[in-house]
Structure formats: C-alpha cells, structure tokens
Amino acid sequence: MSNANPESAPRLAIWLAGLAAVILALGWALAGTGAHAAPAPYRAPRTPYGAPDLQGLWTNTALTFMQRPPIFKALIATDQEAKMMQAGFQSQLGDLLKPTVDPKLGAPPVVKEAPQADIIEMDLHLARIDGQMRSSWIVDPADGKIPFTDAGKKANRAANAETFDDPESRPMSEQCLTAVGSPEGPPMMNTGFNGNYQIVQTPGFIAINIEMNHDVRIIRMLDRGHLPAAIRPWMGDSVGWWDGDTLVVETTNFNPKGVLQSLGGGFIYSPQGKLTERFTRTANDRILYEFTVDDPLYFKRTWSAQMPFRAARGPIYEYACHEGNYSLANALSGARAEEKLAAAARPVPTASPAVAVAKK
Secondary structure (H helix, E strand, O other): OOOOOOOHHHHHHHHHHHHHHHHHHHHHHHHHHOOOOOOOOOOOOEOOOOOEOOOEEEEOOOOOEOOOOOOOOOOEOOHHHHHHHHHHHHHHHHHHHOOOOOOOOOOOOOOOOOOOOOOOOOOOOOOEEOOEEEOEOEEEOOOOOOOEOHHHHHHHHHHOOOOOOOHHHOOOOOOOOOOOOOOOOOOOOOOOOOOEEEEEEOOOEEEEEEOHHHOEEEEEOOOOOOOOOOOOOOOOEEEEEEEOOEEEEEEEOOOOOOOEOOOOOOEOOOOOOEEEEEEEEEEOOEEEEEEEEEOOOOEOOOEEEEEEEEEOOOOOOOOOOOOOOOHHHHHHHHHHHHHHHHHHHOOOOOOOHHHHHHHO
C-alpha cells in the first residue's frame, strides 16, 4: 500500500511542469546569447552580381606530395612522421634553402662558378586541412597512390624520357611552354618557388593568373560546351559553373605533350582524360581545392585529391622564363660535345691481315 498523499500528486505535477518551463526558457536564453551554440557555418563573401567571391591572391606551397611517401602510414600524418619528412626533404635541398637575398646588402662577391643559382621559397611544412596534417594530396584511393594502368605507366615513362636530340625533345618546362612543377596544371600543383595565384571573376569568365610562366587559365562560365577534339591547349579547355558556394570546373582537350609534374610523381592524360575541380572558400584566408581525374585508358579508376590554398601577401611578380635563358642551347651543345669526346675515345679499328695482304 502506498503512503503517498493523493492530494500531493497534482501539486507535484504542477511543480515539475513549472521546472520544465524554466529549464526550457533558460535553454532558449543561453542559445540566444551563444553560450553553448555551435558556430554558424562560414559563408563566402559575394561579388556585386551575387556569386561566391574567390578573388584575391593565393598560394598552395607545402611539403605535402601528390602521392603518399612510404614513411607515412595513413592520410593523416603524425607529428613524428612530419618531422622525419621535413628533415629528409631539407637534407636533400642543401644550399637551395639559403635565405632570400637582402636588397639592403651590397653586391655579392665575384666568383668563378656560382654554387647555386636557384632558391626554394616554399612552406616546408605539411599542409593542413581541418587542422590535420596531410601526408598526400590524394585521398582516394586510400593508399594515396595514382592507380595507373599498364598503358598509363608506359605513356608516363615515354613522356618523361630525357633526350638531347633536338629542342622539341626537351621537357616543355625547359622550353618555357609550361612551368616547372605544373603550378598551372590543371590540376594546379604546389611547387618550390613562384607558387602564387591571382583569381579574378566576372559573370562570364573566371581567370586564374599563375605567377610562374605568367600563364592565365580562362574558365568559361556561360558555356559548358568544349572545344573541338583537334584543339588541345597546354592547360586544356575549361568550363565552369556554381554548385552552391562551390565553383566546379570541368577540363578536357589536354595537350598530349603536357606532362603534369608534381612533388612525388606526376602523370599524363590520354585523349580521353577529364578533370573535375572544385573550389570552395572555407574561410576568409582559405580555399579548399579538390580535384578528380577520370581517364579510363591511363588509370584503373577515377582518383581524387584535396589541397588547401592560403591567402598570400603578394604581389605577384613577372616571371620571364626566357629572359637570359641559355639553358636550352647549352644543354644541346653540351650533348654534342659529349658525343664528340665519346667518338674520339673509341679505339681506331685496325685492318685485318687479309685486308692488309689484299692492299699489297
């Protein structure tokens, strides 16, 4: 038998209902002040015509490679793995890591032979996405490797074969037709220097000015039709559209000589190759750049990657690839000189006894 007072039940119910109302009101009040509210999702600024604004100066320099190096066990790198990667990379660069020239100092001393004419000006840390260090740009397949077919491997080897027969057989970057490390792409890869971009938007076109080789990608926004198959520009043919706050760009018609270089190994497209890129501004100083390669002749499956672009201070400088560039002529003349030395070093063939008797 219960000992509860029957008259107390209504009062208890009224009290509990009042308590619930107070708790609910307090919850709404806290939500209104933002004490425990989740931060509002980022919304990209808008252009005067209402499109998400990606304009500005950006850079994608980082120590992360296209494909995952063997020291990493997964996509997300550990602190120890990152330190190993950084130390190993810096040991390979040597005096390429010398500090930037100080314009306030006088001219350097005259030397007979400069130890190093280049300089690395890149971020020597693994890139971070959502605060996590990435061991590779490739996120799919899970092993971080390019899934070449046998035909793709063969084509990639042939495209990267080095010969000194004539100017046309030298790499496209050496001929100043494309840039070292393929910052123009597409996809647009991180490189060791001049890795800066300027994005300019209009309703009908989006232009991406790439500092190295001063190339400009033109993305048509009002026309999704591609060029005829016979026309194959160095950076392919790009058309774009908006998917919410994300710029989607589809590129086809890649030039068969346009080898995509990158840290950790590149690739080449077949005539069937197609690239889909996605640009999403995730913060005032960040763009998430994603791309998917679809080429059934050279790859076993589609594969995808992610890369962060960071706001850059700028300015973008003119990159005069052929200004005072004697490398191409020197490479070819040097190869001819080596051929002459090799020919002079060969033993002179002697006549056989039969030939000697015949001459007598």
